[in-house]
Amino acid sequence: MARTPQDITDAELAVLQVLWDKGPLPIRRITDQLYPEGKTAQYATVQKLLERLESKACVSRERGGVNIYAAMIDRDDLVGRRLQAVAEKLCGGSWTPLLTHLVQVRGLSEKDRQALRRMIDDFDPRKTKKERRGKEQS
């Protein structure tokens, strides 16, 4: 039973979080965020994490005097990947059980409830874009 490696590890995620928060940065700036007292060793650690993230196409590198790294996936992309993994491994690929779980077990705030009702309508494929536009204006 071949084990499936993590898509993105904890340490890699920490790097991504910095890029999401601060935007594109050189390694040094990322290191400062993650290891405030960081010296050469920690710098190299961040470098290695970026190298792995790049090989997974999760960050891009702008080469130059100093390389600048930027996130190529955003939080929601990653949320999507992880939800997909859950759906595939536990629900035979179906999304519905996830949805049901969230609504029934976790419950909804009043805000959630309103937003959800609106989303259900807005993303109803039976409605044309024109109809949706009309709804928004009302």
Add this chain to the structure above:
Amino acid sequence: MARTPQDITDAELAVLQVLWDKGPLPIRRITDQLYPEGKTAQYATVQKLLERLESKACVSRERGGVNIYAAMIDRDDLVGRRLQAVAEKLCGGSWTPLLTHLVQVRGLSEKDRQALRRMIDDFDPRKTKKERRGKEQS
């Protein structure tokens, strides 16, 4: 950056799936399902996996002439754990982004849409149980 081990590994999950499908079983029966030609080695593998699952309180063991193992968590429990992990690591603990993702990115079937509308109403805490009962009857 301490790494977080998987809650339940792939091989452990395979064992759980058998117990979910077939109900409580002795090791031998589980082994038959997972390794149809399984001999002593594979039997021991399943045994080790069950031992680890037991230490995580995911299966119970009824001791006797032959030990019988039973799942102590069901699929939805595990779905919940994994969704929680996603929410905590990527959404600051909030469930809303998961919900939003499912509805917006994955889309809803007509059936989903109907079921969801009903759930939103049913689990609305502003409504008393009496009101919900009334609604169901209508």
Add this chain to the structure above:
DNA sequence: GAAATAATAAGACGGAATGACTGAGATGTC
């Protein structure tokens, strides 16, 4: 009830994953 068969128990193994590190060279900067 002895031989054969099967189950339990305890530990060891090995490859891969992952966070962290070192050292040599390149590139700038004053």
Add this chain to the structure above:
DNA sequence: GACATCTCAGTCATTCCGTCTTATTATTTC
């Protein structure tokens, strides 16, 4: 040209996790 800083290319150590071995204790079968 000296100094700091960055890049690059490894290496390392620990843990994880799927797997297997061996020994001991039941259980069956004739």
